[in-house]
Amino acid sequence: MTKLIKQYLTRAEASLIERYIAWAESFGRDEAWVKDTFTFEGETAEVEGGLDLCETPITSLPEGLEVGDDLDLSGTPITSLPEGLEVGGFICLDTNQTTLIKQAKERGLTIEII
Numbered sequence: 001m002t003k004l005i006k007q008y009l010t011r012a013e014a015s016l017i018e019r020y021i022a023w024a025e026s027f028g029r030d031e032a033w034v035k036d037t038f039t040f041e042g043e044t045a046e047v048e049g050g051l052d053l054c055e056t057p058i059t060s061l062p063e064g065l066e067v068g069d070d071l072d073l074s075g076t077p078i079t080s081l082p083e084g085l086e087v088g089g090f091i092c093l094d095t096n097q098t099t100l101i102k103q104a105k106e107r108g109l110t111i112e113i114i
Contacts, residue, residue, distance in 0.1 A: 013040050020045055020062055027056045050089065061085065073100065074114055081107070 017040055024034050038045040043064045050069035053076060061082050070089035074097075081103045090110040093100050104111045 012043055016040055016043060016045060016064060023058075023060075023062045027053075027058045054092070070112075073097070081109075085109075 017034070020034050020038060020040075021031050024030065037047055037051070039048070040046075044066055045062065045064050046066045046068065048068045050071065051067045052072045054072040055075040058073075058076050058078050060078060060080070063082050063084065065082065065084075066086040068088045070092060071087045072092040074092050074094045076097075078097075079099055081100060085107070087109055090112045091100075091104050092112045092114060093104070095113055101111060101113065
């Protein structure tokens with residue numbers, strides 16, 4: 001287990017952090033990016049501002065994600081939004097991301113289509 005994970009007190013948080021690190025590494029980010037981007041508490045990972053994942057090869061978002069401002073998913077191959085996703089601003093999507101557009105609308109999330 002890494003030093004970043006060891007500084008957290010609960011096993012749930014440590015497990016969540018490990019999952020976020022693995023997720024980030026799947027599209028070229030690293031542990032330092034996770035540390036700088038997210039705040040972890042219990043089963044929740046919060047981004048204080050926006051989260052720009054535009055043009056990354058992500059295929060999924062992790063559970064427990066809360067974004068304080070905008071979430072940019074344009075140009076990604078992601079096909080579904082996780083249950084419980086919270087976004088304080090809008091979700092930026094491409095016109096061809098029709099499944100995501102439908103899911104976001106069904107959940108009452110604000111979207112911006114580019």
